[in-house]
Amino acid sequence: MNDKQEHIAKRAEVFKALGHPTRLLFVMALAEGERCVCELQKLVDIDPSTVSRHLGALKHAGVVRDDKRGQQVFYSLRLPCVAGFVGCIDRALEER
Amino acid sequence: MNDKQEHIAKRAEVFKALGHPTRLLFVMALAEGERCVCELQKLVDIDPSTVSRHLGALKHAGVVRDDKRGQQVFYSLRLPCVAGFVGCIDRALEER
DNA sequence: TTCCTACTTGGCTAAATTGCCATTTATGCA
């Protein structure tokens, strides 16, 4: 794979990470500030192990970063522009 | 599924549609103007049927629209803000 | 009509993704 393809693939991985309802929900929550896994867990009705896997996917793609403090792991957004783009999506979806 | 969940799901579908290298490549090309399927086909080395399926996915998510004129089908972007968000991704990926 | 080009759809397989349960690691507290 050449450089250009690799670059496109990395960008696509970011979109893919955002392309799941649970992960997008987490990212929207993180847009308002960092949250520990236990807080994100409360937003959804899925197994803690699945929450962890979703957060791992977001981290791997570069969308969030994590910071372990004591027993808890705090996640925060590395891509603040997500919120603006979501706004644009909403406007486009409305006018359909 | 309630309204809020459905809304999140629709947003996530947009991201998912953009979350594949081939589809993202097509969208970046469409950011510069409409293209027929035959032109998009030339950008990649995959079967025409697969190209058609990728475009179908983008259309289904609301990312592009299609317009049949004569023998050709022209696709164009419904989400012009994609380009700006890609720029933000690139800046974030650089500083890793 | 017949043929050609442009594109889509049906059907299939291989690979990736999602989710759970069970287990493990790490930290803090008694």
Next chain:
DNA sequence: TGCATAAATGGCAATTTAGCCAAGTAGGAA
């Protein structure tokens, strides 16, 4: 030490996705 809580990981089954080939539709030209 022993125990509880927070989170991550191993392993597995069910579902979804990506890709190809073959076949189908539709428009334009001969």
